[in-house]
Amino acid sequence: MTTSMVTFFTTLLVILMSFQTESLQHPMPSPYYSGSVKAGYWPSGNSLSPSSIDTRYFTHIYYAFVEPEPNTFNLIITSSDQNYIPQFINGLSSRNPPVKTILSIGGGSSNATLFSLMASTVKNRAAFINSTIQVARQYGFDGLDLDWEFPQNEQDMANLALLFKEWHQAVVLEAKVHRRPRLLLTAAVYYAHTIVLIGPSRRSYPAQAIKDYLDWASPMCFDYHGAWSNFTGYNNALFDPKSNISTQFGLGSWIQSGVPPSKLVFGLPLYGRAWKLQDPKVHGDGAPAVGAADGTDGTMNYNDILEFNKKNKATVVFDRSAVSYYTYAGTTWMSYDDAPSMTRKVQYAKSLGLKGYFFWQVGGDRSWTMSRQASSSWGH
Numbered sequence: 001m002t003t004s005m006v007t008f009f010t011t012l013l014v015i016l017m018s019f020q021t022e023s024l025q026h027p028m029p030s031p032y033y034s035g036s037v038k039a040g041y042w043p044s045g046n047s048l049s050p051s052s053i054d055t056r057y058f059t060h061i062y063y064a065f066v067e068p069e070p071n072t073f074n075l076i077i078t079s080s081d082q083n084y085i086p087q088f089i090n091g092l093s094s095r096n097p098p099v100k101t102i103l104s105i106g107g108g109s110s111n112a113t114l115f116s117l118m119a120s121t122v123k124n125r126a127a128f129i130n131s132t133i134q135v136a137r138q139y140g141f142d143g144l145d146l147d148w149e150f151p152q153n154e155q156d157m158a159n160l161a162l163l164f165k166e167w168h169q170a171v172v173l174e175a176k177v178h179r180r181p182r183l184l185l186t187a188a189v190y191y192a193h194t195i196v197l198i199g200p201s202r203r204s205y206p207a208q209a210i211k212d213y214l215d216w217a218s219p220m221c222f223d224y225h226g227a228w229s230n231f232t233g234y235n236n237a238l239f240d241p242k243s244n245i246s247t248q249f250g251l252g253s254w255i256q257s258g259v260p261p262s263k264l265v266f267g268l269p270l271y272g273r274a275w276k277l278q279d280p281k282v283h284g285d286g287a288p289a290v291g292a293a294d295g296t297d298g299t300m301n302y303n304d305i306l307e308f309n310k311k312n313k314a315t316v317v318f319d320r321s322a323v324s325y326y327t328y329a330g331t332t333w334m335s336y337d338d339a340p341s342m343t344r345k346v347q348y349a350k351s352l353g354l355k356g357y358f359f360w361q362v363g364g365d366r367s368w369t370m371s372r373q374a375s376s377s378w379g380h
């Protein structure tokens with residue numbers, strides 16, 4: 001045999017062996033859900049009832065949110081959840097076209113320290129995991145979603161990797177034992193792979209564990225600027241030549257980290273960010289402001305922004321370089337997406353090879369305008 005033949009056969013052997021290890025590590029076909037993802041969160045109790053969600057524009061709807069109990073780390077199903085979850089499942093699970101339901105755990109107002117404790121020991125993680133599977137099966141969800149906002153340090157990130165691994169093993173095993181489709185496993189994450197702007201220290205998500213154990217991760221590509229800062233800014237600029245606070249940077253950092261684009265589902269807000277201008281005559285991007293717009297908590301749903309524009313004869317400006325809109329009338333200034341800017345973002349994400357997009361939250365739309373537009377811009 002020539003040297004090149006030896007090299008060839010050695011290479012072949014290595015390739016064959018790697019296939020075998022691969023199939024041992026991943027007994028379930030992967031990815032479990034192979035199509036595009038067009039998702040939306042439904043905050044429990046939202047005035048939009050789950051049964052009126054137009055499933056032509058969605059593949060997955062998340063129930064938001066439930067939280068773990070601080071001592072047992074079992075999920076708390078409150079009496080209002082006991083009311084809303086069956087409405088949610090019954091309203092969505094038998095629809096045509098079909099849509100999958102996912103139980104989301106955590107959320108923006110949940111306790112980050114509690115998640116840190118839950119993830120910190122194998123015992124706590126097991127109790128949490130066990131409870132999530134039990135609740136998902138009891139109510140008929142198709143999957144589970146973790147929305148921990150946010151891991152605070154590198155230790156939390158290392159524990160998050162262990163959680164994803166053990167959770168994945170548990171759902172694979174549970175599916176095998178009960179001979180039923182595996183529960184989906186997803187997580188909402190920071191817009192960029194490394195968290196820099198909030199909390200005490202820089203810390204990066206475990207890209208390898210996300211790649212190996214989640215069906216997808218969902219970067220929350222919004223909340224880039226808000227009334228916590230005394231300057232107006234875009235909620236979700238696609239581009240920002242002056243900083244890293246943009247969807248282009250965020251998604252790029254995720255892909256660079258090693259998470260394949262086919263495991264990323266990026267977030268689109270169906271709400272804008274609202275400030276009170278310091279001086280109504282100074283009304284550009286970056287204008288001085290004095291907190292949240294009067295009568296708001298610093299946000300307004302897309303639907304209500306359109307109403308505001310009409311009622312106040314507001315001035316609407318499209319910023320081509322950021323790919324975002326803003327509107328102002330009197331002392332109120334708001335940045336938001338309308339159909340054309342959202343379409344550009346959807347097309348941008350699709351061109352990167354992403355798996356799909358999600359909305360926070362489905363009740364913010366106006367007669368499904370944005371949902372329909374996003375769905376048709378994405379295609380199949």
Ligand SMILES: *[C@@H]1O[C@H](CO)[C@@H](O)[C@H](O)[C@H]1NC(C)=O
Nearest residue numbers: 070071111112113114115117
């Ligand atoms: C968050 O959870 C931790 C751990 O259970 C607890 O010590 C702390 O009081 C909680 N914080 C709030 C605001 O509930």
Ligand SMILES: *[C@@H]1O[C@H](CO)[C@@H](O)[C@H](O)[C@H]1NC(C)=O
Nearest residue numbers: 126127128129130131134135
């Ligand atoms: C998992 O949950 C089931 C049902 O609630 C319970 O019977 C079982 O003891 C739990 N196992 C662990 C390891 O917590």
Ligand SMILES: *[C@@H]1O[C@H](CO)[C@@H](O)[C@H](O)[C@H]1NC(C)=O
Nearest residue numbers: 194196242243244245249253
């Ligand atoms: C943007 O991120 C890159 C890569 O992490 C970093 O090198 C650069 O300093 C950042 N720029 C700004 C303005 O923060």
Ligand SMILES: *[C@@H]1O[C@H](CO)[C@@H](O)[C@H](O)[C@H]1NC(C)=O
Nearest residue numbers: 227228229230231289290291
């Ligand atoms: C924003 O402006 C308000 C009112 O002028 C002031 O009280 C507050 O300290 C400012 N916040 C920041 C972060 O500068």
